[in-house]
Amino acid sequence: MQWLKRFRVIVAIIFSIAITIIFLDYLSVIPSNYVAFLTSLQLAPNLMRTLVILTSASFGLLFVIILTFLFGRVYCSTLCPLGVLQDVIIRFANIRKRKNRFRFRKQYYLLHYSLFALIVILALAGSIVLLNLLEPFSNYGRIVANLLSPLVVSLNNGFEYIFDHLEIMSLFHIQIIYVSAMSAISAGIFLIVIVYLSYNHGRLFCNTLCPVGALLSILSRFTIFKIIIDVNNCKECGLCEKVCKASCINSNNKEIDFAACVGCFNCISACPTVGISYDARKKKIHTTEININKSRRSVMKIFALPTFGITFSKIFNDVLENPKNESGYLETHKHPISPPGSLSVERFASLCTACHLCVSSCPTQVLFPSLLEYGIAGLFQPRLNFDLNYCNYDCIICSQICPSGAILPIDINTKKEIQIGKVEFFKPDCIVVTKGRDCGACSEHCPTKAVKMVPYKKYLMIPEIEIDLCVGCGACQYACPVLPNKAIYVNTNTIHQKARIPEVIKAKSTINETNEFPF
Amino acid sequence: MDRRTFFKKSIGASVFAGALFNEKFNELFNVNYNIDGILPFDLVAVKGGEPDVMFRKGIDALGGISKFIKKGQKVVVKPNIGWDVTPERAANTNPILVSEIVQQCISAGASDVYVFDHTCDNWQRCYKNSGIESGVKKVGGKMAPGNSEKYYRDVKIPNGKSLIKAKEHELILNSDVFINVPILKHHGGTRLTIAMKNLMGIVWDRGYWHRNDLHQCIADYATYRKPNLNIVDAYYVMKQNGPRGVSKDDVVVMKSLLISTDMVAIDTAATKLFGMNPTEVRYIQLASEQKVGRMDLENLNIKRISL
Numbered sequence: 120m121q122w123l124k125r126f127r128v129i130v131a132i133i134f135s136i137a138i139t140i141i142f143l144d145y146l147s148v149i150p151s152n153y154v155a156f157l158t159s160l161q162l163a164p165n166l167m168r169t170l171v172i173l174t175s176a177s178f179g180l181l182f183v184i185i186l187t188f189l190f191g192r193v194y195c196s197t198l199c200p201l202g203v204l205q206d207v208i209i210r211f212a213n214i215r216k217r218k219n220r221f222r223f224r225k226q227y228y229l230l231h232y233s234l235f236a237l238i239v240i241l242a243l244a245g246s247i248v249l250l251n252l253l254e255p256f257s258n259y260g261r262i263v264a265n266l267l268s269p270l271v272v273s274l275n276n277g278f279e280y281i282f283d284h285l286e287i288m289s290l291f292h293i294q295i296i297y298v299s300a301m302s303a304i305s306a307g308i309f310l311i312v313i314v315y316l317s318y319n320h321g322r323l324f325c326n327t328l329c330p331v332g333a334l335l336s337i338l339s340r341f342t343i344f345k346i347i348i349d350v351n352n353c354k355e356c357g358l359c360e361k362v363c364k365a366s367c368i369n370s371n372n373k374e375i376d377f378a379a380c381v382g383c384f385n386c387i388s389a390c391p392t393v394g395i396s397y398d399a400r401k402k403k404i405h406t407t408e409i410n411i412n413k414s415r416r417s418v419m420k421i422f423a424l425p426t427f428g429i430t431f432s433k434i435f436n437d438v439l440e441n442p443k444n445e446s447g448y449l450e451t452h453k454h455p456i457s458p459p460g461s462l463s464v465e466r467f468a469s470l471c472t473a474c475h476l477c478v479s480s481c482p483t484q485v486l487f488p489s490l491l492e493y494g495i496a497g498l499f500q501p502r503l504n505f506d507l508n509y510c511n512y513d514c515i516i517c518s519q520i521c522p523s524g525a526i527l528p529i530d531i532n533t534k535k536e537i538q539i540g541k542v543e544f545f546k547p548d549c550i551v552v553t554k555g556r557d558c559g560a561c562s563e564h565c566p567t568k569a570v571k572m573v574p575y576k577k578y579l580m581i582p583e584i585e586i587d588l589c590v591g592c593g594a595c596q597y598a599c600p601v602l603p604n605k606a607i608y609v610n611t612n613t614i615h616q617k618a619r620i621p622e623v624i625k626a627k628s629t630i631n632e633t634n635e636f637p638f
Numbered sequence: 639m640d641r642r643t644f645f646k647k648s649i650g651a652s653v654f655a656g657a658l659f660n661e662k663f664n665e666l667f668n669v670n671y672n673i674d675g676i677l678p679f680d681l682v683a684v685k686g687g688e689p690d691v692m693f694r695k696g697i698d699a700l701g702g703i704s705k706f707i708k709k710g711q712k713v714v715v716k717p718n719i720g721w722d723v724t725p726e727r728a729a730n731t732n733p734i735l736v737s738e739i740v741q742q743c744i745s746a747g748a749s750d751v752y753v754f755d756h757t758c759d760n761w762q763r764c765y766k767n768s769g770i771e772s773g774v775k776k777v778g779g780k781m782a783p784g785n786s787e788k789y790y791r792d793v794k795i796p797n798g799k800s801l802i803k804a805k806e807h808e809l810i811l812n813s814d815v816f817i818n819v820p821i822l823k824h825h826g827g828t829r830l831t832i833a834m835k836n837l838m839g840i841v842w843d844r845g846y847w848h849r850n851d852l853h854q855c856i857a858d859y860a861t862y863r864k865p866n867l868n869i870v871d872a873y874y875v876m877k878q879n880g881p882r883g884v885s886k887d888d889v890v891v892m893k894s895l896l897i898s899t900d901m902v903a904i905d906t907a908a909t910k911l912f913g914m915n916p917t918e919v920r921y922i923q924l925a926s927e928q929k930v931g932r933m934d935l936e937n938l939n940i941k942r943i944s945l
Contacts, residue, residue, distance in 0.1 A: 147762070291783035482760045511760055513722055513767075556851040557920070559827020560844075564758060568879050572826035578920065580826065598758075600845035623887045626877035636683050636942050637910040638935045 120396050124384040127196055134160075135203040138256075141520075142263035142479050143271050145293060151519035154476070158522035160198050161256040162331050164472050167247075168524030171470060176522075184338065190397070191339040191346070193382035195325055195332060201255035202325060202381065204262075205317035209364055212318045219361035219389075223369040226379045227327050228336075235333035246496035251473045253328050256522070260474035261499065262310050265303040265488070268479055297507050302475075302488035302499050321364035326379045336378045344397045346380060346387070348373040353394035359386035446545040448604040455492040455502035456591065456611040459510070459537040460518035460526040463614040468497040471525035477501055477517035483508040485593065486517060500525075503539070505593030505609055510539075512566035512592055535567075538618040540591030540609040542569055544584050548606035551581045561595035561607045567621050570595050570607065582607065587619040677705065680938040681898040681907060687945035689873045690738035692895040696869075697742065699941045700897060706867050709747030711814035714754070715739055715779070716865075718821050718836055719768050721882050722759035728874035728889040729882055730768040731821045735871050735895070737773035739819060744778050752809050754782040755839045758882075761785040782809055790842040797928065798858035800851045805842035810863070818865035818901075822872040822908045824880030824888075828852060829919045831881050832908045833868045833901040834860045834930075857924035860901055864930075868904045870896040872911055902931025903938055910935075 134157075141154045159165050159179030169177040183194055195202045238249045251257055272293045279290040316324045325332040348359070350373055360370040363386055367379035386395050454464075458477065461467035478486045478501050487504035489497060503510055518529045529537070550558040561582050562570045569588035575581035582595075584607075591609050599605040682699050684692040697703050707713060717731035725733055736753065743751045753774045757764040761783065765771040771781050783789065790805035810816055820836035827848075828835055834856050838844055840863070847855040872894040879888045894911055898904040902925050909916040916922050916933055926933040 292786040292788045482763060511722060511763065514760075514763070550849060554849075554851070556853070557827055558848045558852055559825070560848045562826035563881055566882060566884070568884050571879075578918075580829075600848035602849075621884045623885060624878070625887045626890050636685070636907075637913075638683075638907050638940070 120387050124388040127384050130197045131203045135200045138200045139263055143268055147482050154520045163254040164522035171524035187335050187338045190344050191342045191382050192335045195381035196383040199255050200259040208314055208317040221363050221366050223360055224366040231327050231333050235330050238330045245469050248496040253330055257472040257474035258309050261306040264475035264479040265306040269298050297484050299488040301490050322381050340378050345377045347398045348395050352392045358389045359395050362389045446604050448608045451608050454611045455489055456540045458517050458526050459534050459539050460529040467525050468493045470523055471500040472523045473499040480516055483511050485510050505596040509593040509597040536618050538591050538616040540611045541586050542584050542589045542609055544607045548601050560598040564594035564598040590618045679941040681903050682941045683896050684943040685894040689732045689735035693738050695943050696897045703742040704746045707746040707748050707815050710749045713743045713748040713751045713815045714809045714813040715817045717819040719755035719764045719770050720758045722763040722767050725769045727883050728876045731819050732871045732873050733769035733773040736770050737777055740774050740779035741777040751779040752782045753779050754784040756784040787842050795858050795862045797861040800854040801858035807840045810840050816865045818868045822870055823876035824878055832905040853921040856921040860925045860930045861928050868898055870904055870908050900931035902926050906933045
């Protein structure tokens, strides 16, 4: 059974690299069905998605569940990118520290399962903020998208600089990669915590805080094939316990707390005999006694956290309250616009795990991590930021790759009928009025001519809007040259509406059939 | 000092002096730019053929592309690739025409032929979906990015009234020959976009132009930057909802093409082709007043070719 660990390592490397790459695809070259396949094997987002919509991606969920019923939490050591990241750090710690340093520990099941229960209760109540803060895939995504991606883009630009001097045009400079400071800082803090925990305590995070770990831990109690210590072959050397990152092997009692086992197979590899291996025989699982007093206090803490958060968000929102601006442009910043396919702002906020896959895949980078625009419950969920760019009329990438179903898959024709916001034109700020000169940048960019130019004084043309044609793509707002407050901007549709398809008026042909030129 | 820097400097100097001497210097200026001296025609107009065929006939009437390109020279071709739409929507220059131009440049011995635009929509999608990227690469041209400020250099516009400086793409500054290949179409802001308006795609900060009298800025820039050759694509012409268009119904088939070294003349002719009066397009009027070129088509030597 020695091959098990090697197999696990190979699968883990392939999957974690593949997952990392989809978050670094700033050139949008990876086909979305490949991305969808990879993310379908991620438990938390795919569970959300399957609850919302049954697609082929749901097979991924089924696969993970069957896998767990058969072999336990092997997911945690192969398919989970955050688990693999921790394994890398643990391996690094093995070099720096002693190699065989782990000790059996009673698992904090009460804390872990209570936290999981709280996440489920909060999710049912409509807020998935706690899930988003602890869920491994989204946290890994935020680390890559907010920290690694800017680094890779900088590297790209560095190489491009050199290549450019050699007149090689294979790379090009990426103008800016928009990074949300708060989102990057929070990803950085999470990374530090994960590095600290795994460096010093192995897979402690997975067995105390991780909601996916908790769910799989519960499932793995019903697993058919379990790793057990074969009493007859055991030489009582205790090596298996010392290599166990999850600290779930008690070599004294020859018992394994399988609900905490992350399926890394280090123990099987370490065993000098065949004393430890998979076995289908039903054995009584060693259940850990729980130190009630200690755990109860931590449970209290978990329940106190959201209450604090809500109070905090209220205070923050009051601070953000701006004095009424006549133009309403500043007002638009306070109400987030959710991507086409998310149906409504509320629905989006209740389903998005803030993995930032859409943020890193959006070709125009209009999708930007929010801070408190969706409220404290929607921390870091992306919104469309029309000051940065606008939503491409012919692009549906985010809807094709969203792992959690927060953005439903839509085809291009459906997208063109979705109105995510409504244009508003504040005439007194328009260049044509203030400077008495032609401009038309907004109408130029408008894909549906919801903003069109009509005659205004003498020879001038001024924008006029037709709201039901507007899809809310934000091109007009982005293109408007007025500073600092744009004269044209998009207000959110909290519930997405249907845009009218522009009626066809055939252009008049002026072909000169007489073969004469008009000059 | 290489040939290009010499041109740049001498042009800069002549433009500056041109402010004082006006018309006389302008003539000198034009001679500077027509590499092989006097061309047989001021403007060539072709109609009734496919885009590549019309270009071949038109450029032959001027003496062939080799009149403009010497062996080993670096050429930059600037079509309009502003929008993420398909070729039949006529928001971007016809890819068959661009491909033909690039191929002729290479046949004439150009060392490199670069094609780029500072697009409005996402540039990679524009390059791809306009059909221009594949058309250019197929014949050995190179697509260059214009998406980043890093590629743009500060330039001064000595004769500018509203626009006195801009950031211009380095390929325009570094190339020996600059070929401007706009498409004729309706434009909500400026009425029409043709040759002079197409130059907005070689500068970085267009917001400044929009804020500071768009027409004047277009004319100002044309006093500074004169392409060696302008080729106006009017095969498919967007008659309404420009410059992006909403559907194929905005487009009519005109099967026409114009070639000239004079941007004002070519814009005037294209406006008439479109069915508008050139005085309705203010930047053409302004550029003519600033002696960029001539609006008096009746006094120009025009070659008309019907296929």
